[in-house]
Each structure stands twice: as C-alpha cells, then as structure tokens.
Amino acid sequence: ETGVTQTPRHLVMGMTNKKSLKCEQHLGHNAMYWYKQSAKKPLELMFVYNFKEQTENNSVPSRFSPECPNSSHLFLHLHTLQPEDSALYLCASSQERQETQYFGPGTRLLVL
C-alpha cells in the first residue's frame, strides 16, 4: 500500500534531541491518526485528526506534539524523549472517522 507514506523510516535520537516524523496520504482522506506500536503490547492510538482538527488525544505525554497543517499531511514533533518511547510509530488515514483505516509503513524510532 503506497497510499500512505512516512519519513523517515528509521530514526535514532538522543534524549535531548528534537526531531519530527512526517506522514503524507495520497488517498484523499479526511481523517489521520498516529499510533504507537511497542514490542509485546497492543497498538496504542495516540492522536486523531478529522478535517485538520484534533479530535482525540489519548493521554499522550507533552513531549509528543502533533501537527496537521492540511488533510494530507500529519507530523509528530518529538522532544526530550525517553528510552521507553522507542517503538514503531504508525500513521493511518481514513475517508471519514468511522471508515476503514489505511496504514503507512511506520517509522522505527530508537531513543538512546
């Protein structure tokens, strides 16, 4: 599925760094999502944007800051992360909030 792209695919950062993850969808969808996938844990929904408005924040620490400038792009800004934040971060999109979600390939993040 190439409808949802994510960059970078891999990222290594120190705890004092600031970095951003980018997601772009080419499917004409209106809703976009960030998920966190850690080893041996279920997927965790982090943020939801619907028509560029944030509609859900699942108690995510403030060191994760999302940005959705338009319906096609979604960013996740990272600062002062902890080693336990190391995970695969997945972006997804859907036509409407309740419709089928399509996922990007993910960004594998390692925090040292």
Added chain:
Amino acid sequence: GNSVTQMEGPVTLSEEAFLTINCTYTATGYPSLFWYVQYPGEGLQLLLKATKADDKGSNKGFEATYRKETTSFHLEKGSVQVSDSAVYFCALSDPYNQGGKLIFGQGTELSVKP
C-alpha cells in the same frame, strides 16, 4: 467497553497446512470487523473486512466470517505459504460507540516453514 481477543502465538505451520487464527470480540453496538497483516519491518495492511453479521471477507486466499451469535471473526486459509509469515491483527470499529475507534487485538505471529 469494546475489546478484541486473539489466540496467542506464535503459530508455526508447515507450507500448505491449514490455518485458523481465532478472534472473538466484545461490543455493545454493531461493529465492523477487520483483519490486518504486518509483514516483517512493515506497517499494517488491511487484509479483509466484514461490516455486518454473516458477511464473509476474503482476500489472497484468506477468509473470515462475521459470526454474531458466537461474537467471532476467525481467520482461515486452506494452504499457507512461506510468504504468509507475518503478524495478524484482528480489530473492530464501532461507529455508534467510541466514535468508530479501531480496537485491536494483541496480534498473532504466524511462521510458515518450507
């Protein structure tokens, strides 16, 4: 609240064996049900879905039937291949509860040996 339970893995099969991965759900409304697959090093791909009771989703030789009476959506394939090795996630989405939030099971790892 809504939830999804999958059989624990890993599941190890020989090529051409029959596959069943069990999935049961709890929902207060009328959810849609999904199977997603995650190949090594990749994101999740939608494998199949069913939106109402007795619907059968199918794709790439995989099938799953939405069974409301047993609240199940078991994934089956008649003859697996090495290339089917991946992690399989069962999920539900209930638009009338929790705003259509996608609820995932914990995933079942499948390993197919030649």
